Structures are given as C-alpha cells and as structure tokens.
Amino acid sequence: MINKLPEILTKEKYNEKDIEFRNALFNLDKNIITDNNAEFLTTIYQSTKHLDIRNKILKLLYDFNFSALKEFFLSSYKKERYLDMKIYALRGLSQFIEEKEIILLLKKFNQSLAKRQQTTPYNYQEYELLRGKNALPFLVHKYNYKCFKETLEQVNIQYDAMPDAFKDHYTVDETGEIVMLKSHSETKRIMDKFWENEKKNLG
Numbered sequence: 001m002i003n004k005l006p007e008i009l010t011k012e013k014y015n016e017k018d019i020e021f022r023n024a025l026f027n028l029d030k031n032i033i034t035d036n037n038a039e040f041l042t043t044i045y046q047s048t049k050h051l052d053i054r055n056k057i058l059k060l061l062y063d064f065n066f067s068a069l070k071e072f073f074l075s076s077y078k079k080e081r082y083l084d085m086k087i088y089a090l091r092g093l094s095q096f097i098e099e100k101e102i103i104l105l106l107k108k109f110n111q112s113l114a115k116r117q118q119t120t121p122y123n124y125q126e127y128e129l130l131r132g133k134n135a136l137p138f139l140v141h142k143y144n145y146k147c148f149k150e151t152l153e154q155v156n157i158q159y160d161a162m163p164d165a166f167k168d169h170y171t172v173d174e175t176g177e178i179v180m181l182k183s184h185s186e187t188k189r190i191m192d193k194f195w196e197n198e199k200k201n202l203g
Helices: 019-026 038-047 051-061 070-079 083-093 101-118 124-130 138-142 146-160 184-201
Strands: 171-172 178-180
Touching: 019 038, 019 083, 038 051, 038 070, 051 070, 051 083, 070 083, 083 101, 083 124, 083 138, 083 171, 101 146, 124 146
Parallel strands: none
Antiparallel strands: 171 178
C-alpha cells in the first residue's frame, strides 16, 4: 500500500519544533494511517521527549490493531508516567490482550491513582482526562470489564472528593479534544478565590 503520510513525517531526521512538522502531525487524518506507515509514527514517538507529540501519536494509533502495535502499546504503557497517557496506551493494548492481563496492569495503576490523592489532592486536570469520553468511559463501554469500571469509579470518587473550585472547568470529547466548560478568566477567578480563602484559613 502506498504511504500517504506527509513526507516530513517519514524523514529519518526531523525538527520537533519545526512548524511544518508539527502541523503535519497534529492535523494528520487518521484515515490515511496504514499497517505500513504506522511505523513512522511509532518511530517518532520513541525518539521524542515532547509530551504533546507522544500524546498525539497515542491518540492517532490507539484504535488500530496492526499486529506490530501490540509491543508498541505495551512499551508505551510502561514508559508513560502520566495516568491519562497510560490509559491511551491501554486503550490500544486492550485490543490484543485478555481481561486477566488488563487486571494485572490496572492493579499497579490503581495504586498510583490512589497516591495521587495524597501527593496532588487537587489533581483535577489528570482526573478530567481520565474521565474523558475517549479514556476510561470508552473502555468501560467497549469492553464492559469489571476492572475498567472499578478504576473509573475510583477516579470519580477521588474527583468528587475535591473542592468544587476544581470541578467542571473542561471535559474531553470522543476524539480526545478538550472542550472548555468555563472561560480561562472564570477558571482563574475561581482558583484565585479558592487559594485566597485557603490562605485566610491558614492564617
């Protein structure tokens, strides 16, 4: 099959900061990704240190079940530290492995999730990404596995435990795009007021 990826994405050497490169990647139509050209994207993923590039590539590939992607998704799941990125990798990997294997992966994931509540109690950004329609809710709907339901329930419990000031600022749609529910100025106003009250309470 003819490779239809933009040429700049297939070059051995590229500049991650080059606007042409970034436009080609971030505007890429998933419909032109094939078994043959997906390798160019996984190569970029493995070589880049840019989080946004790795994030985009995971979301471009996580619906494909090309055989070569199984190892890619497994390695990405182990590599990533942000929980939402792990779930994107797991979305891809779930096409290749059984529920019992997913349970083992989520056991450690859930431990990390629980620690978030202690280390970063106002972790609203990561929670919103995990609650996004392309993340855990997608996996629950597609596979109906108990382990996915339990992990989503844990996310929601930790989300609900946060003060209201950190809730409902944005959400994530089915395509993985962020949808703002409040303006940046409104979010800033709410956050500033929360921290001001916290300072008063401490004083």
